[in-house]
Amino acid sequence: MNCSNLIVIGAGPGGYRTAEYAAKAGLKVVVFEGAEVGGTCLNVGCIPTKTYVHSGSFAEARERLLTVVPGLRAGVEGILSHPNITLVKEKAEFVDAKTVRAVSSGETWSADNIIVATGSESKMIPVPGIDGPNVLDSTGLLNLDTLPAKLCIIGAGVIGMEFASVFSRFGTQVTVIEFLKECLPALDSDIAKRLRKQMEKEGITFNMQCGVKEIADGKVFFENKKGQTESVEADVILVATGRKPRVQADFAKAGFVYDERKGIQTDENFETTVKGIYAIGDVNGRQMLAHAAEMQGIRVVNRILGKEDGIRLDVMPAAIFTEPEAACVGPSEDQLKADVVQFECHKSFYRANGKAMSMGKTEGMVKLCCEPGEGKLLSAHVYGAHAADLVQEVTAYITLGATLRQLRETVHIHPTLSEVLIEVN
Numbered sequence: 001m002n003c004s005n006l007i008v009i010g011a012g013p014g015g016y017r018t019a020e021y022a023a024k025a026g027l028k029v030v031v032f033e034g035a036e037v038g039g040t041c042l043n044v045g046c047i048p049t050k051t052y053v054h055s056g057s058f059a060e061a062r063e064r065l066l067t068v069v070p071g072l073r074a075g076v077e078g079i080l081s082h083p084n085i086t087l088v089k090e091k092a093e094f095v096d097a098k099t100v101r102a103v104s105s106g107e108t109w110s111a112d113n114i115i116v117a118t119g120s121e122s123k124m125i126p127v128p129g130i131d132g133p134n135v136l137d138s139t140g141l142l143n144l145d146t147l148p149a150k151l152c153i154i155g156a157g158v159i160g161m162e163f164a165s166v167f168s169r170f171g172t173q174v175t176v177i178e179f180l181k182e183c184l185p186a187l188d189s190d191i192a193k194r195l196r197k198q199m200e201k202e203g204i205t206f207n208m209q210c211g212v213k214e215i216a217d218g219k220v221f222f223e224n225k226k227g228q229t230e231s232v233e234a235d236v237i238l239v240a241t242g243r244k245p246r247v248q249a250d251f252a253k254a255g256f257v258y259d260e261r262k263g264i265q266t267d268e269n270f271e272t273t274v275k276g277i278y279a280i281g282d283v284n285g286r287q288m289l290a291h292a293a294e295m296q297g298i299r300v301v302n303r304i305l306g307k308e309d310g311i312r313l314d315v316m317p318a319a320i321f322t323e324p325e326a327a328c329v330g331p332s333e334d335q336l337k338a339d340v341v342q343f344e345c346h347k348s349f350y351r352a353n354g355k356a357m358s359m360g361k362t363e364g365m366v367k368l369c370c371e372p373g374e375g376k377l378l379s380a381h382v383y384g385a386h387a388a389d390l391v392q393e394v395t396a397y398i399t400l401g402a403t404l405r406q407l408r409e410t411v412h413i414h415p416t417l418s419e420v421l422i423e424v425n
């Protein structure tokens, strides 16, 4: 039996960043990874999709993937070669609450602290034909070597919208089928609608308030909002109807509470119901974002070290890398209204911004919500070029408890897109 201070199961962004942080703080860490290091994000998620977004054609994207992904993977392996880290490239299973075993070699490790960072996997919908040929999840779509002529996407969430945008730009005819009235349920509805309308202008067909019934003979059959059955023909069908936490049967041996659908139950410091076992990232079902996983892991290590930190996990920015981009931090205007919070909403548009005009990227808007009287900033919702960067700036203000007035009083470089923030009405 080998001993360490900390066992980390999974080397995705949550796992490898946590291991790095713990190792630098002097803890002896063992990391288990049953597939490639880097997890979904690096191998089949954020990084490959962003490589597609920033490529001129499908062929160029495929070519660039061959260097981008292995290059980053080598970087992660470099991080995990820290003298305080042992990387076991095998799937791990719990033996008991303090012991983990490598499934193939049987090598066992024990530690007082264990972090589960096993991530998530695609959730498929229970309709006939879902197991058929050319019905793929996002990983399958990223593995395609030829560009499909017709792509049908089920689900207009983050994954559906990003792939719709990128494949349409590559020349594929894209049709989206979505249950709800609007795309991107977590986004401000005004911004979500503008984004969808813009994508429609670019040739993507959206069937909203429609439920998929069956997939057969290269067709997706769905019921429209009037209750009529329609169908879409497609060479490839992408199922983007959400992801589920990746739980394993052996978790029962550790004794913590978990659920197939909701993931591992954790408290506000990501400790499971068993002391000393933590769950970070997608597997705890809280926020399925790489950067959330990383910061949750740092919080856990700080707790293990008995260190207080000021990480604001309640201020969680997110972005959707469509064309144009969309991003947000904090509650939407609709949510604030529903919560009956006193607030003001301020807007501005890219079309009046010098940098946006010079870039030819005038489609876009900013919505800032704050407490009355240009008070404490509550949220930012942005749609347009470099939306994520603009939201990142507001995230810093919200984290520090700053007001809209303080944002406006901050000198912004001219000409930049960030001036849209201080141009709000």
Ligand code: NAI
Residues within 6 Å of the ligand: 046, 125, 154, 155, 156, 157, 158, 159, 160, 162, 177, 178, 179, 180, 183, 184, 185, 210, 211, 212, 240, 241, 242, 243, 287, 288, 289, 318, 319, 320, 321
């Ligand atoms: P999602 O939960 O964002 O969206 C799924 C969509 O599918 C919803 O709009 C839902 O109404 C719809 N849907 C579900 N069942 C349906 C059916 N039978 N017929 C039609 N529509 C149906 O899930 P998504 O896009 O798969 O993403 C999974 C996770 O990955 C999310 O938590 C997301 O935050 C994360 N992610 C984040 C990215 C980013 O931050 N840029 C990029 C990719 C994924």
